[in-house]
Amino acid sequence: MQSSTQSIVNIAAYKFISFDDTQERRAEFQAQCKALDLKGTILLTPEGINLFLAGVRESIDRFLAWLRSDARFADIEVKESFSDAQPFKRMLVKLKSEIITMKMPLIQPEKGRAPAVDAKTLKRWLDAGVDDAGKPVVMMDTRNAFEVDVGTFDNTLDYRIHKFSEFPEVVAKHKDELADKTVVTFCTGGIRCEKAAIHMQNIGYESVYQLEGGILKYFEEVGGAHYTGSCFVFDYRTALTPELEPSGEIRCRDCGNVIKAEEPDQPLRIYGRLCPHCAA
Known part of the structure; x- marks a missing residue:
């Protein structure tokens, strides 16, 4: 597993909970992340919260302490990985109708x-x-x-x-x-x-x-028992190995070309939709 001595902490977390004041809280989330120099994406929805954030350890810990001060998120669980560089280019706080769109409103x-x-x-x-x-x-x-x-x-x-x-x-x-x-x-x-x-x-x-x-x-x-390959992630690391390290590259299933993690602004890594070689 990757060492916590690396400079950037990457966290992923979510919680399904009634969250009716998303509009009012959005500015607070934006201000908190800006003050702590965090980057990533936070989704605020009526059914809960979803976040992917990266920053130095002190900033991540301070953000989580602030988030958990809201009783609704006091027990939110976090998954961590580490990287040498910031994997996100900007900080976005978005309002959406669902954490993940299923179009099945009775599932709560x-x-x-x-x-x-x-x-x-x-x-x-x-x-x-x-x-x-x-x-x-x-x-x-x-x-x-x-x-x-x-x-x-x-x-x-x-x-x-x-x-x-x-x-x-x-x-x-x-x-x-x-x-x-x-x-x-x-x-x-x-x-x-x-x-x-x-x-x-x-x-x-x-x-x-x-x-x-x-x-x-x-x-x-x-670890990676019974798993083959890496896990795609929606940031500039592209995919993580079972050791939670950036895989470095992935191969397009359609054209066979290798997509390297260091290639900047590739459509696959931004949108998760398209191989840059296929696009070209």
Whole structure:
């Protein structure tokens, strides 16, 4: 795992909670991040908060102390990685209607989550091929196709979705073939699978879990066991290895060209949509 002696601390965190004063609080978040010289993106939504921030340790710790002074976010959990340089170019605080767009307003994680499995338990299940009840374990990737192509769990179910709002229809079509399996949904940091697992329960999946903390927490706690490749991240590191270090480069699935992390302002890394070589 990467050393905390490196100068920049990168954090990812989210929490589903009623947050009706997003408009009023936006300026406070902007001012706090500016004062602490933090860069990244914070999403403020009526269903909660999502953030990716980077800065020196003192500034990150001061920001988290400030955030947790709001009782709604007192127990927010954070995933950390480290880098030699600032991976973000600017600081954005955005207002959105959802943390992650699913277009399923009745799914409200704040009111109750699906069962979660922690990283160490999941590794034990994958080592054995079955869960504690003896049911075969199947991994289900809820991320977009281009993210999956950078790296994912071995033998995972990948439905080639291009946006999360496609997930409910696709996963409903495969319910019967997974009836005798334990399905573990996962994503980068846990947000998508929070909603995904609830939806799957709602439509009749009997044994479904979400991976607690997503791929990044899995890397942090158990490394890269049963995982091939890196984990795509939406900043200028491009992707992180199981050691939570920048992978340096990834390969485009369509054209085969290598995309290096040091290439500036490449569309894939900014938007997560397009390989710069394909674009050219």
